[in-house]
Amino acid sequence: MSTKPKLYYFDGRGKMESIRWLLAAAGVEFEEEFLETRDQYEKLLQGGSLLFQQVPMVEIDGMRMVQTRAILSYIAAKYNLYGKDLKERALIDMYVGGTDDLMGFILMFPFLSVEDKEKQRALIVQKATSRYFPVYEKVLKDHGQDFLVGSSFSWADVHLLEAILMVEEKKSDVLSGFPQLQAFKARISSIPTIKKFLEPGSQRKPVPDDKYVETVRRVLRMYYDVKAN
Amino acid sequence: MSGKPKLHYFNGRGRMEPIRWLLAAAGVEFEESYLEKKEDLTKLQKDGSLLFQQVPMVEMDGMKLVQTRAIANYIATKYNLYGKDLKERALIDMYVEGMFDLNELLMAYGYQPADKKEQHFANMIDKATNRYFPVFEKVLKDHGKDFLVGNQLSRADVQLLEILLMAEEFKADILARFPLLQSFKARISNIPTIKKFLQPGSQRKPPVREEDVAKVIKIFY
Numbered sequence: 055m056s057t058k059p060k061l062y063y064f065d066g067r068g069k070m071e072s073i074r075w076l077l078a079a080a081g082v083e084f085e086e087e088f089l090e091t092r093d094q095y096e097k098l099l100q101g102g103s104l105l106f107q108q109v110p111m112v113e114i115d116g117m118r119m120v121q122t123r124a125i126l127s128y129i130a131a132k133y134n135l136y137g138k139d140l141k142e143r144a145l146i147d148m149y150v151g152g153t154d155d156l157m158g159f160i161l162m163f164p165f166l167s168v169e170d171k172e173k174q175r176a177l178i179v180q181k182a183t184s185r186y187f188p189v190y191e192k193v194l195k196d197h198g199q200d201f202l203v204g205s206s207f208s209w210a211d212v213h214l215l216e217a218i219l220m221v222e223e224k225k226s227d228v229l230s231g232f233p234q235l236q237a238f239k240a241r242i243s244s245i246p247t248i249k250k251f252l253e254p255g256s257q258r259k260p261v262p263d264d265k266y267v268e269t270v271r272r273v274l275r276m277y278y279d280v281k282a283n
Numbered sequence: 284m285s286g287k288p289k290l291h292y293f294n295g296r297g298r299m300e301p302i303r304w305l306l307a308a309a310g311v312e313f314e315e316s317y318l319e320k321k322e323d324l325t326k327l328q329k330d331g332s333l334l335f336q337q338v339p340m341v342e343m344d345g346m347k348l349v350q351t352r353a354i355a356n357y358i359a360t361k362y363n364l365y366g367k368d369l370k371e372r373a374l375i376d377m378y379v380e381g382m383f384d385l386n387e388l389l390m391a392y393g394y395q396p397a398d399k400k401e402q403h404f405a406n407m408i409d410k411a412t413n414r415y416f417p418v419f420e421k422v423l424k425d426h427g428k429d430f431l432v433g434n435q436l437s438r439a440d441v442q443l444l445e446i447l448l449m450a451e452e453f454k455a456d457i458l459a460r461f462p463l464l465q466s467f468k469a470r471i472s473n474i475p476t477i478k479k480f481l482q483p484g485s486q487r488k489p490p491v492r493e494e495d496v497a498k499v500i501k502i503f504y
Contacts, residue, residue, distance in 0.1 A: 140360055
């Protein structure tokens with residue numbers, strides 16, 4: 055096992071993207087093995103690499119970690135992006151829970167029918183602008199600091215930037231009522247490690263397309279209709 | 284605010300139950316405020332108590348904590364149920380997230396429409412017995428210790444016991460193929476704080492009944 059973390063997933067965003075963001079933000083180089091065939095997946099299964107038979111899986115520090123939240127928490131703690139004490143961790147956990155829920159509405163989007171996609175797009179925008187963005191706008195306004203928690207860059211900031219950019223892909227002017235978030239977006243995007251991740255050629259994955267959907271369905275044998283939530 | 288944590292939820296298990304288990308296991312007394320009708324939820328939303336307009340919410344240590352994982356993480360850390368270092372936390376997190384996934388499946392059963400119940404039941408029993416239980420049986424077998432992680436009680440043990448008991452409510456012999464999980468269940472159930480929580484009259488909630496489903500849906504939708 056090399057010393058760099060190694061990510062096992064499809065060549066696309068899905069649940070692994072938040073992990074790519076966090077490693078990149080922490081300035082940690084990582085390798086990727088992309089699942090393209092059913093055979094590759096079955097080989098991983100038979101080899102006992104996937105604790106609950108699922109990806110994402112990340113080989114890191116001698117462990118084969120699974121479960122997105124477990125992996126993210128480990129990386130955040132290891133690279134000092136998890137606040138300085140228990141109370142800051144609680145705030146970070148709450149904020150990340152919110153952006154996670156918001157991105158959850160987007161996760162299944164590529165798998166929806168054309169008709170359901172339109173409804174889901176509207177739902178994503180509605181949730182973002184009425185439930186989630188107002189919370190982070192207020193947090194930033196109330197304390198007037200550059201970062202969400204403890205005046206210090208954390209996992210919560212990375213996760214929020216990721217969520218903002220993803221929602222903007224669904225509606226480009228979605229931040230128009232949120233001046234604090236606009237400034238936040240500019241500010242966090244210019245942090246060197248993040249700026250680098252946002253440049254073409256990085257390991258950031260593009261908006262999922264039909265080829266991605268087809269690959270996931272094929273590898274996981276996930277042929278049922280996916281319903282919107 | 285009293286010194287005790289105060290839980291805001293409806294009078295049922297749902298997503299609050301793992302939190303009740305954790306507090307009880309840690310020997311922490313807590314109060315509960317039950318949502319009975321939609322207006323109760325609306326009131327909490329209007330007075331700014333719910334960060335994302337949702338419950339569970341737990342008032343503790345001067346905070347109004349929301350998001351199930353955030354609450355559980357806080358309690359587990361505060362009461363020393365989260366392992367002794369980063370690697371133990373990683374193991375605990377992996378196990379607990381798996382249990383969380385299974386809990387979602389078990390919890391959703393009561394709310395399935397009649398024509399979907401049978402399929403949902405088959406799927407959740409299959410996942411329990413072929414995906415999740417074998418993992419924890421193997422963990423216990425491989426290290427031969429009493430607890431899942433680091434040879435001491437952690438949230439992983441508490442949450443595994445909770446899940447095992449819930450699964451047995453659906454299928455009484457579901458642990459037939461898992462001897463180590465059976466002895467784990469007996470062992471962890473005997474820990475004094477947990478034994479107390481398992482007795483009648485505790486704040487442990489019963490499974491949702493058909494008659495309550497409509498009421499819960501009314502509060503949230």
